[in-house]
Amino acid sequence: MQRRVQHCRQSRSLAVLPLLLAFVIAFLAPAHADEAQVRSIITKFGDAKGFPQIEAVVQELGATGDPVVARSLNALSDGVLHVRKADKQIFILEERGGLRVLDPLSGEAVADAGVARDYTKIRVNNGLRRTIRGVLGSLTLSASDPNARMRAADTLFQTPDPDAIETLDGAIAGESVPAVKMRLQQARAAAVLQSDLPDAQKEEAIALLGGMGDRAALSLLNGFAANAQGDLKSAAEGAADRINTTLAAWDMAQNVWFGLSLGSVLLLAAIGLAITFGVMGVINMAHGEMVMLGAYTTFAVQEAIRAGAPGLFDWSLLIAAPTAFLVAGAVGLAMERGIIRFLYGRPLETLLATWGVSLILQQAVRTIFGPNNREVGNPSWMSGSFELGQLAITWNRLWIVVFALAVFAVLLFVFNRTSWGLHMRAVTQNRRMAASMGIRTPWVDAFTFALGSGIAGIAGVALSQIGNVSPNLGQSYIIDSFMVVVFGGVGNLWGTLVGAMSLGVLNKFLEPYAGAVLGKILVLVLIILFIQKRPRGLFALKGRAVEA
């Protein structure tokens, strides 16, 4: 073991040398090594034992400076490069709808593929993937695709090397895309700081990095300031201080964004409850299970799409949302007709009965789908993130904020602008009067409860994108939901919105200082204190409705 460790360290420190060589060759000598030579190097993967030996072959491939090796290196990094057991030849295996065996250089399919068992995968680990990324970075600096050049520039920025300055100068001179050129200059500046070039150049580099204003630049400047002297040191420190100031402001913005994002999750979880509990006054302990049903509906829809029409996968959530509304709404309707309508005006019995229903639903789902987490995939438009200044905003969070607000707006419209909404408000405010006006109050009750449950189901679709889909899903949201509704003010949708958002932001501002555990406790304590002061929450209903 010890020996292996040392070997690995050695090979890592040696890694710089061929990499450097690769730069020079790749740039100065576009005359590529001939294909037979590259092929003979690739064949060496067949005999390589252990990661250090595989890494050596990767370095050798990089040293050829021939961009043709990119295909096999990418394949290795993705874990699809294989050795044929029979003759130790190297191939790329693709198993998308039947086995396809490709040549590692040309990428053309081989005729007599055989079966997957005839091949052994060439193993790869994080260290190797990093090496491959470095090798590919230098090879693709002169690629025709600007994205590839950008990635190469990123790699060079992350691994500043004074010996690469010359290469970078050449690349900057020949670069036509402004963004890539900028990145190359930044990579050059990072390298200059570590070189022994004149101070004037270093000052320019400090100014350039200071202008970037992100954490990567900050760590470069801090690292430089630690070893510098005189004017350069103070210049670097000044630039670092300026970055720190802007970053502090960005941190603030980030906390607000995180808070709104958490708030929208709370809003989604609570908004159905704002109807069943807030408007109707039913203490619905099975609310969380409606959310869970929505999430499982998403799972079922995705399974059906995977089996029937894989092309529709990106649309799965749009299909799941109405389905989840119907499923959870139907369960809610059955619950109201079967149990809750006999218990109006008896809160304690309602609490116990709905709690019982929640246990039944949980165990039913456990029996049908099993106790384990189910995999709900993210459509491509909900994966990844984008940068807004120094903020990394993830797509799924952004869409959930949008979705929560949309659901809220629709609900508000239904309540305030439709005759059904009018009936609902009439029944909840004065049941007997509404009944004498000819409203069929039992059906309004039933459909209001179904609406609240259906909305919870829709929330489940969104929440399946950020968390677990397991039978316990509902339990993790039930406390938060009640907290939001009570804090916001029972019977008021706006209260739920403001309550959810302010709890989210409060939580996210406390978390960096108090930690996640203490932060949550502090929020609970603050709510208890707040309820002491204003027992009816933020937006209390006034007038006769309160007495009803």
Added chain:
Amino acid sequence: MNLKLTRRGVLAAALAGSISFTAGAAFAQEETIKVGVLHSLSGTMAISETTLKDTMLFLIDEQNKKGGVLGKKLEAVVVDPASDWPLFAEKARELISANKVAAVFGCWTSVSRKSVLPVFEELNNILFYPVQYEGEESQRNVFYTGAAPNQQAIPAVDYLMNEEGVERWVLAGTDYVYPQTTNKILAAYLEAKGVAKEDIMVNYTPFGHSDWQTIVTDIKNFGSTGKKTAVVSTINGDANVPFYKELANQGIKAEDIPVVAFSVGEEELAGLDTAPLVGHLTAWNYFQSVDTPENADFIAKWKAYIKNDKRVTNDPMEAHYIGFNMWVKAVEKAGTTDPDAVIDALVGVSVPNLSGGYSTMMPNHHITKPVLIGEIQADGQMETVWETPGVVVGDEWSDYLADSKDLIADWRAPMNCGNFNTASGKCGGKATN
């Protein structure tokens, strides 16, 4: 109550009596040895523990096909402690006193184990505990077949330090006893290895934490200082899915900041799209992907038993496999299921594990296991990237904590002690509970 006897009633009673008599006789002919299974089948922990219940039924079934133990068939007694810690103690008492089981296989969380310890001590029975845990314990009636910290956490940290060159550490865990003790041991170990205090960030989150935005951003910032950073995750259960989703969405790649997890296995990954997680690490003593004939056989039989081709196997399942075979062997060695005799017979018993070697029960009631470091693959399996050259002996009392480094456990005569203090030469250096 009406005591009037009718002719028909007497007849029925007589019939019932004769049936129960014949049934009793049939029962007596085939006397069984009862084995208790104490795993939650409902509540939060059902997600992990239900599989272990199935594993036990599977192992008992396999053993019965081979003719049982001591010429008797085994009979599983399954109870459901419902993820409720005090209920674990009640159910354990029920298994031992009412059902007269010969041994119990069960528990997952440390708190459930702590809850049943007094029961096993009082009623003198045997518990096999199959899950990796924080150590700092050795009880006469308990056999720990999961990993102690030195069989999982410390080798994982060594791997990151030596092979990945990690210099900055995030110790992230769920806020309860296992992560806290493990992180305490790891922090002491890292500091002993010369890692500065400011290069270690410790973070705890509540059970089921679902909003990881702030913490993942903190990790990203902590790792952007230029020094190679890694996350050591003792995050438990359900909280892992949103954690990994947030990591993937914020674009933290394993090549930049690898996460090594101690509570994430094949089962947990089954609920996740693992494509963005390729390269993140886990440390266990067994992976489903281990390429040995024993493992291939085990997986094939398991899939046939459970009648589902997609079911995975994981480390705690292997721990039950080892523990169960050890118990069978010890019972055969002792010639009886009497707990005292079996407890004595168990020490020194050696059975094949699934990774191609042998695991032995040590005098401290912990077993020897190999340590494997695996990288998560796109298909949800782990691929071994490093393993210890041989098996590692479980160290119950950590050498890196001040108040346990002098303690050892040895349940053989004449020492017979779970916390012998080598400095003072006395048993009882520190309370075991």
